[in-house]
Amino acid sequence: MAVATELDLQALKRVEQRVLWLATSIVHHANRVRENSSGVKVGGHQASSASMVSLMTALYFGVLEAPDRVSVKPHASPVLHAINYLLGRLDRRYLTTLREYGGLQSYPSRTKDPDPVDYSTGSVGIGATAPIWGALAHRYVAGHFDVPRGGRQIALIGDAELDEGACWEAIADPMVAGLGEVMWVVDLNRQSLDRVVPDIAAGRLAAMFEAAGWHTVMVKYGPLLRNRPELRARIDAMPNEEYQRLMRAGAAELRTRLEVPVDDLGDAELLATFRDLGGHDLTALLDGYRQADEVRDRPSVVFAYTIKGWSLPTEGHPANHSALLSNEQYRAFAAKLGENAQDPFAPLDPDSPEAHLCAATGSRLKRGATRAVPAPKVPDDLGRKHTGNESTQQAFGRFFVDLVREAPEVADRVVTVSPDVGTSTNLGGWINKAGIWHPGDRIDWFADDTDTLVRWRESDHGRHIELGIAEVNLVGALGELGATWSRDGQPLLPVGTIYDPFVARALEPWSFGIYAGGQSILVGTPSGVTLGPEGGAHQSVITPSIGIEQPGCVAYEPAFGQDFEWCFLHALGQLGKPGGTSAYFRLSTRPIDQTLHTGTREEALAGGYKLKPHAAPQVAIAVMGALVPEAIEAARTLTEDAGIDVEVVCITSADMLFRSFQARSGLGDGDPKTLERLFRKGVPIVSLIDGHPHTLAFLGSPITCLGVQNFGQAGDIAELYEHHQIDAESVVGAALDLLG
The missing domain is CATH 3.40.50.920 (Rossmann fold)
Structure with missing residues (x-):
């Protein structure tokens, strides 16, 4: 990412206006123009899109480079499609298909949208954290294989999305503090779905990011407010609810209630000054992005103050989240912007400066084709004789040691991930052989301790990733590690271990990772009431049903070590390729007499x-x-x-x-x-x-x-x-x- 040094700001302003118009029109057409035979609400988010228009215009047309990847907040998907259309990456015919079967998806989707989407979003909090795990996955794959240079990993999120625990679990993980390519841009419009976000939270949020090792940038005011210190101080002291209420006031009421000298401002000038937030000032945004880009030793977050429903008749209203412009409002909005309500998706004048800017940006952001490397062929078995009493969890631990010996080219592609339970789920032998992956070498202070059974050697050559105790982080990382075959052309075989009772906690982000094209294996162990002494809190009941019900995944619960080996090898062979599938294994610590086994490989897989x-x-x-x-x-x-x-x-x-x-x-x-x-x-x-x-x-x-x-x-x-x-x-x- 590099901020443009020479940019036609007037052309950029006209592009911004065009993006606002297109995003609004995409939603309007889906709800007010297109025939709706079922009568069921189509929906869309004109207000949420409007608050993101300036942020995304400045980012895409003034900042991004081809290797950068962006996760766009779910409700701003019309803005993304509008920008892709202007960049020549989306055919005009799709602009009338929002939320239509086979058309533009409700929220950005890597696998279902017709235009380029870097990250699938839609489940709040998961799209925000995906670029973190995308950065980790790219670093891992780039450190082990030959892949093109990666760029910034950027998340565009709403401020209410920071209520999600998934965000803070990711922000606080020690592994994340060193990912300097990560940048979040927070659309600070102070509104959630039903209400104005209470109080003034930006300073507290910034302090929380900084405490976790992030670099913070505030883009709060435009030039009009920066030159009015008394008015700015009055706004700084307002709770969010008061600011939103005054935004709905006329000039006369606003003068009375501000209680600061503004008599030198005309009515229109006063209203414009009161609304002059940094998140809608392209120059301020470009400067904020520049500040973030200059810091590369830690993640950055840019807080950009915006107005939900910016420039729309519904701007700032607490109930504007799903509000739609009426046909009359839409025509008035077209007149205000100088657009054609009868032909809303007309292309730009090809000789105009804004068309030249779009063409140049499209050329700059064009990515070359990814050279796909096929995943190695996985053998049918590893030659181990499963004898005596053995649990499937023990078979799991021995599996990777056998894999290194019998199929080293497959083992080279394996990356295991666990939330601080690697050794307790029998991965100790694999960890000793493969080492711990960390972006940069770290000293093992227990290397000379003869009582240490697991060697905790951390370097960028390791193949086991140990995260903190947060299952959501585990499956978030699994999803992105499982997508490198399509992002970077280098397939990985990601395997995550988790205590089976906590599969339900991690299910939504793992399911969303599969939806987004990430292929991985999730191992839940130990499972059931068979883990008797652990008590009810550690005894899983519903996970076998979850395995059946999860799309894009095959679930296994083998009883014997041989069955586990056959099924696990088969599951590894389904990863890292088009049409591949994920897998879930439910394992146990209970040893079973292996001489009872009678099945064949074909039967076990069936x-x-x-x-x-x-x-x-x-x-x-x-x-x-x-x-x-x-x-x-x-x-x-x-x-x-x-x-x-x-x-x-x-x-x-x-x-x-x-x-x-x-x-x-x-x-x-x-x-x-x-x-x-x-x-x-x-x-x-x-x-x-x-x-x-x-x-x-x-x-x-x-x-x-x-x-x-x-x-x-x-x-x-x-x-x-x-x-x-x-x-x-x-x-x-x-x-x-x-x-x-």
Whole structure:
């Protein structure tokens, strides 16, 4: 990013006006012109867009360079599309398609919009933090592979968005303080959706950023207010609510209520001076961006004071968030700007200075094609013999050591991320081999301590990233690390570890990362009430269902080390490429006898296999994950004590089986034969899972579903299994009830 030294400010001002008009017209057409056959509100955000027009005009036309990437606040998407149109990056026909099927998305989308979008936004707080993790991901991939130079990573956010905890979790992470390419621009319009933001918060917010190691810049006033110290002091002392109220006042009322000398100003001049905020002064904005650009040893934040609904009839009104201009207001607005309401999207005069500025900016920001490097081929297995008693979490820890040995070219692409739980989720061996990634070497003060089992060697060559205890940061980083194949042409294979009970906490940003094109593997471990002594706070129940329901992701819950290895290798092979998918693994700390395993790789990847087959079973026990021993014991009891023929089916992926279930009705892309292979029609089923029982309720009929439906408590797992009715005796009872 570099601020232009010679810029036609008059042309820039005319571009700003054009961007305001186009953004307003995009929303107006979607709501007032385009036919709406359903009658459902289309919506849009003219006021939120208007407050961003000056910030984005100064940024795109006066500051940005081709390598820079920008995350645009969700409600300013019309401004982004207007700018892309002026830069020649969006066909005119799309300007009438906002929120239309196949048209411009409600919020900026990397994967669904027809014009260039650097970051998907829409979920408040996540788009703001994405450039932080984008900067981290670019630094990582640039330090390990040959990629073009990266630029600034910029987030344009609303001040109310700073209420989101995701923002402060990211701002405060120690890793972030050294990312000098990060810049946030805060649209400080003092309004949220329903109200004026109480009090005066900018100074407090700036202090919080500075305490976290950020460089702060304030762009508060334009030249009119800078030359009126008494009026400026009066405005400085106002709470936000008073300023917004006075913005709606006429000149006579304003003179009375300001209580400072303004008699030398005419009515129009007084109203203009009172509104002369730095966020709408292009010169002040360019200077603020210049100040931020001069500091590269830490992140920067620019606070730009703006007016929500700037220049619109609704400006400053507390209820303007979703307000739309009427047809009469729209025509009056066109007359005010000298625009044509009958042809709102007409191109600029090609000989005008503003058209030349747009053309020059479009040329400057044009990016070359990314040279895509294919991800390495992942082997089908690693040659390990899984013997004795082993948990899937142990298999996970050993996996990476085997991967380095058997497939080093794949291991080179792996990057693991954890929120301060790397060693407790069995990554210690991998961390010792791969090292900790950090932007710059750090001293390991415990290197000579013989009692230290994990060597905490930090450098820019490491392949494990350890963040602070904030799961949202973890999945934010995963999403951007999983997008380098499309951003930088270099695929990574990102794997994040998290305690399974906290998957729900991280779900929204991880889901949004998948939506934005990030491909990664999330490992939740340990899981369920099987982690008995940890108590109810650390016992996950709903995560198996989440795995089924998450788009763009395949969920696995293997019981055996071999199944884990096969499925995990397959999941790695789906990362870092067009059409790839993410994966979620739910693992356990409970050791299981590996000699019980009977499945093949193809069966494990398809979703399950017959662990204990029978030619003509009277009942089937379908079990997933750590409860395999209970299923085997129940089958033995039913056979030996009641003479009942039992078949035990080991499920590796309820997700894949549900896809098979849907495919039988012609829905989705699963294999309809998988369920037919595993379950005979009409044979009663007892399903068993250390999670919510409805997860497997689709398997067949008649069926009894056993699982965990209540919050857990501490205790030995035998006690807890009995308490939740997922022990062998409960399975036997359920089978007998089904058989009458």
